[in-house]
Amino acid sequence: MTWGADNLPYGVFSRRGEAPRVGVRYGDRVLDLAAALHDEVFAAPTLNPFMARGRTAWHDTRTLIVNKLTSDLAITEPHLVPLDQVRLHMPFEVADYVDFYCSLEHATNVGRIFRPGTEGLLPNWRHLPIGYHGRAGTVVVAGTPITRPHGQLGAGRFGPSAKLDIEAELGFVVGVPSELGAPAGAFEDHVFGVTLVNDWSARDIQAWEYVPLGPFLGKSFATSISPWITPLEALPRIPGRAQDPEPLDYLRRQSDWGLDVSVEVSLNGEVVSRPPYSAMYWTPDQMLAHMTVNGASLRTGDLFASGTISGAQREERGSLIELTWNGTDPIKLAGGETRTFLEDGDTVTIRATAGGRTLGEVSGTIR
Amino acid sequence: MTWGADNLPYGVFSRRGEAPRVGVRYGDRVLDLAAALHDEVFAAPTLNPFMARGRTAWHDTRTLIVNKLTSDLAITEPHLVPLDQVRLHMPFEVADYVDFYCSLEHATNVGRIFRPGTEGLLPNWRHLPIGYHGRAGTVVVAGTPITRPHGQLGAGRFGPSAKLDIEAELGFVVGVPSELGAPAGAFEDHVFGVTLVNDWSARDIQAWEYVPLGPFLGKSFATSISPWITPLEALPRIPGRAQDPEPLDYLRRQSDWGLDVSVEVSLNGEVVSRPPYSAMYWTPDQMLAHMTVNGASLRTGDLFASGTISGAQREERGSLIELTWNGTDPIKLAGGETRTFLEDGDTVTIRATAGGRTLGEVSGTIR
Incomplete structure (x- = not known):
């Protein structure tokens, strides 16, 4: 698929009445990362705190997400939110x-x-x-x-x-x-x-x-x-x-x-x-x-x-x-x-x- | 004096081992505003939250500070920190x-x-x-x-x-x-x-x-x-x-x-x-x-x-x-x-x- 497991871009989304948080796009859905990975860094309204963690963390997180979307898909399913139920926000706070x-x-x-x-x-x-x-x-x-x-x-x-x-x-x-x-x-x-x-x-x-x-x-x-x-x-x-x-x-x-x-x-x-x-x-x-x-x-x-x-x-x-x-x-x-x-x-x-x-x-x- | 009650510039200072907070310069001392005015906006490490309050707040705060430094000076005295006991920081977070x-x-x-x-x-x-x-x-x-x-x-x-x-x-x-x-x-x-x-x-x-x-x-x-x-x-x-x-x-x-x-x-x-x-x-x-x-x-x-x-x-x-x-x-x-x-x-x-x-x-x- 177009937004498959080899892609997985990051963004910031919100459901109606909820605060913006970090997600990853997968097909026509958004994976709610704070819920799926139990990591508070993804409950932030911007990608900045996660981006600051550095290259090893970026790689490990990507590996983890791929696992969640493949071998653990049944457990992960409830954390995949249909795109038409979310609003997309500025994904990060621009410094310079x-x-x-x-x-x-x-x-x-x-x-x-x-x-x-x-x-x-x-x-x-x-x-x-x-x-x-x-x-x-x-x-x-x-x-x-x-x-x-x-x-x-x-x-x-x-x-x-x-x-x-x-x-x-x-x-x-x-x-x-x-x-x-x-x-x-x-x-x-x-x-x-x-x-x-x-x-x-x-x-x-x-x-x-x-x-x-x-x-x-x-x-x-x-x-x-x-x-x-x-x-x-x-x-x-x-x-x-x-x-x-x-x-x-x-x-x-x-x-x-x-x-x-x-x-x-x-x-x-x-x-x-x-x-x-x-x-x-x-x-x-x-x-x-x-x-x-x-x-x-x-x-x-x-x-x-x-x-x-x-x-x-x-x-x-x-x-x-x-x-x-x-x-x-x-x-x-x-x-x-x-x-x-x-x-x-x-x-x-x-x-x-x-x-x-x-x-x-x-x-x-x-x- | 050079840094008298007609001047009163704002800055961010810290005492050794303490977090930066907002102060006002008066003579050779810094008035600890969070302590003197009982307002948490001055406990921030930048002037930004206070600056965002706007013109009326800026004016009212200035009037309050002048009062503290004149009629209430005896009560205010303990909140005046000698300059040689503080470190000065970036006073605000620069946006653009x-x-x-x-x-x-x-x-x-x-x-x-x-x-x-x-x-x-x-x-x-x-x-x-x-x-x-x-x-x-x-x-x-x-x-x-x-x-x-x-x-x-x-x-x-x-x-x-x-x-x-x-x-x-x-x-x-x-x-x-x-x-x-x-x-x-x-x-x-x-x-x-x-x-x-x-x-x-x-x-x-x-x-x-x-x-x-x-x-x-x-x-x-x-x-x-x-x-x-x-x-x-x-x-x-x-x-x-x-x-x-x-x-x-x-x-x-x-x-x-x-x-x-x-x-x-x-x-x-x-x-x-x-x-x-x-x-x-x-x-x-x-x-x-x-x-x-x-x-x-x-x-x-x-x-x-x-x-x-x-x-x-x-x-x-x-x-x-x-x-x-x-x-x-x-x-x-x-x-x-x-x-x-x-x-x-x-x-x-x-x-x-x-x-x-x-x-x-x-x-x-x-x-």
């Missing part, structure tokens, strides 16, 4: 949120659009995974309505954004903190799992504000994540994309953290793009190494995202600004409709699969 | 950290240094308070040692930063949250008080990484704040600096939130700069209005800082990159020493006063 810019094709496309007449890619891009801090307090769970932001669209011009866009990304969730003043350890010792991210972006606000300190209000109004966090153990790993020039020592890959994840972006139910995560230039282990090489510490709940996933083909681009070349080349939808950027009432859904398993979906509707 | 860029002189100076041959100030600067998100998890309390960051200093070049710098700033601490999807209310309904900020900056790392997404590792290794949060009620307010062009409606000032605060930057005990906060172009009420105009919500514990405070005179510049013009014009210290950027062992202390009252100090030593 960092967004990277790891797709060569995305950085090139956006560079050409924002800086016409240039090559697009800037001189530093191939040397380090470019990133910036986003607003942690406005990361919301899938399904939260997205209010179209107002802001400055140019000198003396104010109004609702006319270039509301999406960015299809993978997000990585930190479980184990690191010390201030030293680089973090191995990727798999810190990172708990993966979520899907839609980094909503108001391109007109962003274009006016982003020089010289980067995106701010063009991004900070909302970032949506999927309710299920897939543990690293469930992901199919592949070698990362070849890099030229050879990265500096601290960015050198120690093991394969390329991910064979296929992403699909739908607008009002119609697929408009299929970005391949395998095409990403910088891998998540490199993002983590870069983010902490200056001694910046990690906290449980830190979220860092890949940046827009875009492949080499037009139909693999993970944002509307690329798909429509900043609105100059609208996409055609069924029934004769077209889109440059998002209109009120539009629903965007980002889905991802990896090795036949689903990583879930993140959707949001503009109001 | 935003750093602005509100000094016209600083933005002009840094622009000329980073983009030689240009006017310095970019076309958007006079239209909106430029800002970006910093790393909340590496905001530390005064006295925390600062480890010199390593990072990329250019293509293929890695090592310890050779251009470690300071930024003298004021920080504003949010008490009352706001809803996602709508602008925040009045400044004084959300903001609890003011702290001093040293936004440590590695200029060589920053110069290489900051295009196009802004400062990241050049800043994220540490940001120091003072242990005492001065409530808004204790601050001397003055009209903000004249602005041209007239700001858009949402940025129009509703009341006077210019602040007559004098800042003093010392390097190893010697004053090297006296930046005047009154010269800032954008006032903190405008920062708050801008930060939330796109519907981004506020949380209790959000910190937003002014950006480097620099006046028109050389001796009023709040960063070494400006004081030494990117190292080309070293500053001379007593005893014949000179400095371009910080050396290991250097201690920087930022102090501020307002209307004869101290706002405290934030210091840190490089290791």
Whole structure:
């Protein structure tokens, strides 16, 4: 089945009138972990306390859950709650949120659009995974309505954004903190799992504000994540994309953290793009190494995202600004409709699969 | 006295072997608020729960404390703990950290240094308070040692930063949250008080990484704040600096939130700069209005800082990159020493006063 024993992502759910608690998705049901495993860490309203326990605990818990769902299924059955009886919540409390810019094709496309007449890619891009801090307090769970932001669209011009866009990304969730003043350890010792991210972006606000300190209000109004966090153990790993020039020592890959994840972006139910995560230039282990090489510490709940996933083909681009070349080349939808950027009432859904398993979906509707 | 009944900043302290709790500074002592006011909110290890109560509670508490310290002083005396018997902690848990860029002189100076041959100030600067998100998890309390960051200093070049710098700033601490999807209310309904900020900056790392997404590792290794949060009620307010062009409606000032605060930057005990906060172009009420105009919500514990405070005179510049013009014009210290950027062992202390009252100090030593 799609959500089988080889998948088992974690989330936070509640039954009507009850407090949120941690569960694992299995088929169309949620396993109530506090009840099934008799462990109070799962009675918390976020994954943070469990994520802080570290890699050995994550592995042992997964083994235990698989046992409960296979050999002990008869005893476990009462703790499996049908999905239609629960509400899903933010799965973890976000500490810091960092967004990277790891797709060569995305950085090139956006560079050409924002800086016409240039090559697009800037001189530093191939040397380090470019990133910036986003607003942690406005990361919301899938399904939260997205209010179209107002802001400055140019000198003396104010109004609702006319270039509301999406960015299809993978997000990585930190479980184990690191010390201030030293680089973090191995990727798999810190990172708990993966979520899907839609980094909503108001391109007109962003274009006016982003020089010289980067995106701010063009991004900070909302970032949506999927309710299920897939543990690293469930992901199919592949070698990362070849890099030229050879990265500096601290960015050198120690093991394969390329991910064979296929992403699909739908607008009002119609697929408009299929970005391949395998095409990403910088891998998540490199993002983590870069983010902490200056001694910046990690906290449980830190979220860092890949940046827009875009492949080499037009139909693999993970944002509307690329798909429509900043609105100059609208996409055609069924029934004769077209889109440059998002209109009120539009629903965007980002889905991802990896090795036949689903990583879930993140959707949001503009109001 | 310097820390009299017209001042009364809040902080978090602990006595040896006891848990951190909230206190108010009075002279050379700390008033143990949980004991003096019989209110459990002050037994918390952060100011956050108290800050969340809002403006009326802040005012009433201040009135109560003044009474305790004047008419009830005999009864209150046992709850006043000498400063040399306590340790000071981070006064609040930082939710999101935003750093602005509100000094016209600083933005002009840094622009000329980073983009030689240009006017310095970019076309958007006079239209909106430029800002970006910093790393909340590496905001530390005064006295925390600062480890010199390593990072990329250019293509293929890695090592310890050779251009470690300071930024003298004021920080504003949010008490009352706001809803996602709508602008925040009045400044004084959300903001609890003011702290001093040293936004440590590695200029060589920053110069290489900051295009196009802004400062990241050049800043994220540490940001120091003072242990005492001065409530808004204790601050001397003055009209903000004249602005041209007239700001858009949402940025129009509703009341006077210019602040007559004098800042003093010392390097190893010697004053090297006296930046005047009154010269800032954008006032903190405008920062708050801008930060939330796109519907981004506020949380209790959000910190937003002014950006480097620099006046028109050389001796009023709040960063070494400006004081030494990117190292080309070293500053001379007593005893014949000179400095371009910080050396290991250097201690920087930022102090501020307002209307004869101290706002405290934030210091840190490089290791």
